[in-house]
Amino acid sequence: MVLDTSALSEVDRPVYEWLRDHFGTEPQNFRRQLRWRISWEADVEIDGRLQGVLVRGARGKATRYPITLHQEGQIHHVMERHGVLAPKVYGMIEDPVAIVMERLPGTINTELIEDSADRAKVRREFIEALAKLHAIPVGEFGAIGLTVPKSARDLALNLYKPCIDIVRAAFVDRPFPLTEFYALWLERNAPEDRDRPGFVTADAGQFLYDDDRFTGLIDFEVSYIGDPAAEFAGMRLRDTTEPLGDITELRKYYEALTGDKIPLRAIAYHSAGFAGTNSMLMWPMMFKPEVQNDYVAYLQFCVATSRWGLQGIAESLGVRLDNVPDPEANSAVPYDAAPEQLINMMTSWETDDTELRFHLDTAAVLGRYLQRCALYGGGILAADLADAAALTGQQVKTRREADAAVDAFVRAAGPEEDRTLVAFFNRWLSRQNFLLMGCGSQSYLTKTTLQPIKA
Known part of the structure; x- marks a missing residue:
């Protein structure tokens, strides 16, 4: 047409x-x-x-x-x-x-392949494509402006350090302690013994297939020259939305193809790194969104990737993330019907304009999120303020004061405080995650964790 x-x-x-x-x-x-x-x-x-x-x-x-x-x-x-x-x-x-x-032929999500042998074949062809990609001389990517690391430490931080710089610049006038904790932890714990460079897709597991045939890799917006072990961290994230089967088996097939033995601690570090820096790049949007942004979808991604990053840090430290009790309802809105009326006004508007329908629906999801904030937000704020006071020893009355106090604590803390801070941020993220339950098409993320790392 x-x-x-x-x-x-x-x-x-x-x-x-x-x-x-x-x-x-x-x-x-x-x-x-x-x-x-x-x-x-x-x-x-x-x-x-x-x-x-x-x-x-x-x-x-x-x-x-x-x-x-x-x-x-x-x-x-x-x-x-x-x-x-x-x-x-x-x-x-x-x-x-x-x-x-x-536009390549095919679709995403190999979990939809009915025949198990075909499913395994396509996933192995994906691993073969990664091995072939990692064999390309990194100088060819350096020639188009990508940074070629000079040391193992630089190799580990080659994606994460630019992301850290971006988020620190974005929050120069506003404390946001979660991202600063991730930044400091990644800088302190960069592996020094992984020095094989390769072009890393980072958001690994994004590819298309047609029937029983792998048709191509897609999406390289966060790619870089780094440690190929990071691909298996990226697969853990992708697996939450497009299941990849047993990532351990995929890792062993890659090791057989390349001879590169991938240590589990490297996967844990890069799980913290890739998930954590994903969240870093999106959190500033929550404070300065653009009008066309699907606010709740991005917030779902922020909270989910932050939880997964914390899971990677916990795995590196050998600690367990405890379950956090759900907050009790105590509405701050005098008339409970008001938020629901807003949502109904958005969803009941009849229109043939698909773009308008999209924006009305995303606004309705934002209304649903704000409805949950009105219902549970008071209890969550009280719990957050209490946690901040217990951590820092300071009395804080507002969220901004709490963020400033926790941010100062994070910047002054050494590695001996890592376990305490993991527990603190696990409680904070669990409450943020609770608010997002049932909010929009991305709400399935509230139930996800990363596939366990196995030897």
């Missing part, structure tokens, strides 16, 4: 026109994907046949990542030269900045 470009929004029109001008024909089936990250898809004519393309935009102006979209596009070119299956990149759009790439 060819569109009348005059009917397109100011956001969509330049993307449509770039596709038309670059490929020399009008795009067909052009549409924006309504999701937490802006993107578009269309069919264009290439060499006389229709080819699906995906236009991958940025997360938002306020969100910063260690690599740029331009570098991400160049990563695809390096992989293509070395025969690593991934989408072919056709070019870059400069305004809005976006990568135009091939």
Whole structure:
């Protein structure tokens, strides 16, 4: 279907026109994907046949990542030269900045493959692709601007240190002790004995398959040159949404292919690192969101990845994360029907406009979250203030005072306080997680933990 470009929004029109001008024909089936990250898809004519393309935009102006979209596009070119299956990149759009790439055949989530032998085959082909990717000389990625580490410590921190710098700059005027604890722990505990560099996808486990065939790796926005052991930490995170089967078996297959024996302590460290820095990059958005952000979806990701990062630290320390009692309801709203009425107003609005429907539905989810905050927030605040006072020895009356006191404690603490701080942040995150239960399509994350590491 060819569109009348005059009917397109100011956001969509330049993307449509770039596709038309670059490929020399009008795009067909052009549409924006309504999701937490802006993107578009269309069919264009290439060499006389229709080819699906995906236009991958940025997360938002306020969100910063260690690599740029331009570098991400160049990563695809390096992989293509070395025969690593991934989408072919056709070019870059400069305004809005976006990568135009091939839409590979297939789908995600190998758990949906009915035949167990086919499922195992596709997962092993994914591991083979990773091994092939890790064999590419890292200088080729250095040539496109990625940092090539000089030491084992630098190798371990090559993704995490830029993320730490980003979040410290974002919170320069506001204390947020959780991310500072992660930052200090990662800097103190970087492995010194893993010195085999490779191009690491980081968010490992993102790939497509078609029937019983692996079709390609996807999504390299947090990729870097680092320790390949980190891929198995990334798989643990991906496994929470797209099950990968027994990650231990995948690790052993990788070891057989490469000869690289992956120590469990390295996986625990990088679980803390990858999950923790994922949360670092998103937490600032909770204080300065952009109007188009799906606020609750991002908050779900913030809290879930923070919990998983804490799980990695706990595994490294050999401590168990205790269950935290649910708070009691005590509504701060004088009329309980008011929040529900807000939600009903959003969900009952009839419209054929899919974009408006998307925004109304996300606003309704935000209403559901605020309803739970009104119901349980008073008890949670009291518990948080009490925990902060017990930890720091200071009397605090507001959340901001508590954050400042805990932040100062974290910065002054040595490794002997790690277990105490893990327990403290486990209680804080458990309460934040409780507030998000039942809030939106990402609420399944509130029930997730990382797959255990096995020898």
